[in-house]
Amino acid sequence: xxxxxxxxxxxxFGIVLVKSEAVSWYRIFxxxxxxxxxxxxxxxxAVGLGILFLWIFRKFKVKSIEGxxxxxxxxxxxxxxxLLGGTIFGLGWxxxxxxxxxxxxxxxxxxxxxxxVIAAAMLGTFVYGLLKNKLPH
Amino acid sequence: MNVILQxxxxxxxxxxxxxxxxxxxxxxxxxxxxxxxxxxxxxGGAGKYADFFKFDWKAQKWNLTVVLGAIIGGxxxxxxxxxxxxxxxxxxxxxxxxxxGFENAGTSLLPSEIYDWNNILTLKGFxxxxxxxxxxxxxxRYAGGCTSGHAITGLSNLQVPSLIAVIGFFIxxxxxxxxxxxLIF
Numbered sequence: 001x002x003x004x005x006x007x008x009x010x011x012x013f014g015i016v017l018v019k020s021e022a023v024s025w026y027r028i029f030x031x032x033x034x035x036x037x038x039x040x041x042x043x044x045x046a047v048g049l050g051i052l053f054l055w056i057f058r059k060f061k062v063k064s065i066e067g068x069x070x071x072x073x074x075x076x077x078x079x080x081x082x083l084l085g086g087t088i089f090g091l092g093w094x095x096x097x098x099x100x101x102x103x104x105x106x107x108x109x110x111x112x113x114x115x116x117v118i119a120a121a122m123l124g125t126f127v128y129g130l131l132k133n134k135l136p137h
Numbered sequence: 138m139n140v141i142l143q144x145x146x147x148x149x150x151x152x153x154x155x156x157x158x159x160x161x162x163x164x165x166x167x168x169x170x171x172x173x174x175x176x177x178x179x180x181g182g183a184g185k186y187a188d189f190f191k192f193d194w195k196a197q198k199w200n201l202t203v204v205l206g207a208i209i210g211g212x213x214x215x216x217x218x219x220x221x222x223x224x225x226x227x228x229x230x231x232x233x234x235x236x237x238g239f240e241n242a243g244t245s246l247l248p249s250e251i252y253d254w255n256n257i258l259t260l261k262g263f264x265x266x267x268x269x270x271x272x273x274x275x276x277x278r279y280a281g282g283c284t285s286g287h288a289i290t291g292l293s294n295l296q297v298p299s300l301i302a303v304i305g306f307f308i309x310x311x312x313x314x315x316x317x318x319x320l321i322f
Binding site: 003005006007008009010011012013014015016017018019020021022023024025026027028029030031032033035036037038039040041042043044045046047048049050051053054057062064065066068070072073074075076077078079081082083084085086087088089090091092093094095096097098099100101103104105106107108109110111112113114116117118119120121122123124125126127128129130132135 | 141144145146147148149150151152153154155156157158159160161162163164165166167170171173174175177178181183186187189190198199200202203204205206207208209210211212213214215218219224226227229230233234242243246247248251252253254257263265266267268269270271272273274275276277278279280281282283284285287288289290291292293294295296297298299301302303304305306307308309310311312313314315317318321
C-alpha cells in the first residue's frame with residue numbers, strides 16, 4: 001500500500017506529459033529549431049515554480065511525509081562528465097524525440113516500437129556501467 | 138471538460154511538472170526517471186558484469202512504481218482525456234519537416250517515418266531507434282541524470298552541475314537537429 005502514492009504520482013506525470021505534448025517528437029524538434037515558445041515555456045515555468053517549491057521547503061523546514069528532514073543530495077562537482085554525457089544524451093534525445101520519462105509514457109499511449117528504444121537505452125546504460133572506470137568524470 | 142480534452146498550454150503543464158517534482162520530494166524521494174534504466178539492468182543480472190549494477194535495487198521499487206504509473210497515465214491521457222486534435226506546431230516547423238520528407242507533422246505524437254514498424258524493420262529504421270535509445274541510455278547515466286533529474290530537479294535546486302548538463306543536452310540536441318537529422322532524412 002505504501003507504493004500506491006507513487007503509482008498515482010506516475011499516473012499524474014504521464015497524463016501531464018501527454019497533455020502538454022512534451023512527449024511529442026515534433027515538439028522536441030520544434031524546440032531545437034527555436035520555432036516555438038511552447039517547450040521553453042514548459043521547462044521555464046517548471047523550473048521557476050520548482051525553485052519556489054524547494055525554497056519554501058527549506059524556508060519553513062518542511063518535513064517529508066515520513067517525518068524526515070527534506071534533503072536533496074548535491075551533485076558531484078565536475079564539468080567533463082556533465083558536458084560530455086549531456087551532449088551524448090542530447091544527441092539521442094533529439095533523434096528519438098523522447099527522454100527516459102516519455103519513453104515509458106509513450107509505451108502507455110500504445111507505441112509498441114518504444115520497447116525497442118527502451119531496450120536500446122538499457123543497453124546504453126549497461127555499456128556505460130562497463131566503461132565507467134575508463135571514462136573521464 | 139472540453140478544457141481538459143484540449144492540449145494543455147505551457148503555463149498549465151510546466152507548473153504541474155514542478156508539482157510532480159515537489160510531491161516526490163515531499164515523499165522523501167527525488168524526481169529522476171533515468172535511474173530506472175540502471176535498476177532494470179540490475180534486475181536483469183548486469184551486476185555480474187559491472188559493480189555499477191551491484192546495488193540494492195529493491196530500494197528503487199518506488200521509482201519503478203512511478204514508471205508503471207507513467208505508462209498507465211499515458212494510456213489514460215490518450216484514451217480518455219484527448220479529443221484527437223492536432224499538435225499546433227509552428228508553420229515553419231511543418232514546412233521544414235516536409236522538406237525532410239516528414240508528411241502529416243503534428244497529426245500524431247510521433248512521426249510514422251520513425252516509429253512505424255514498417256520503417257523499423259529496415260536496416261536504417263532499426264538503426265535510428267537503437268542508436269537513439271543507446272545514446273539516451275549511455276548519455277544520461279554518464280551525465281548522472283536526464284531531463285527530470287537535471288533540467289527540472291537540478292535546476293530547481295540551483296545545482297551548477299545540472300546547468301552544465303542541460304547545456305550539454307542542448308549542444309547535443311542542436312547538433313542532431315540542425316546537422317545530423319538533415320543528413321539522415
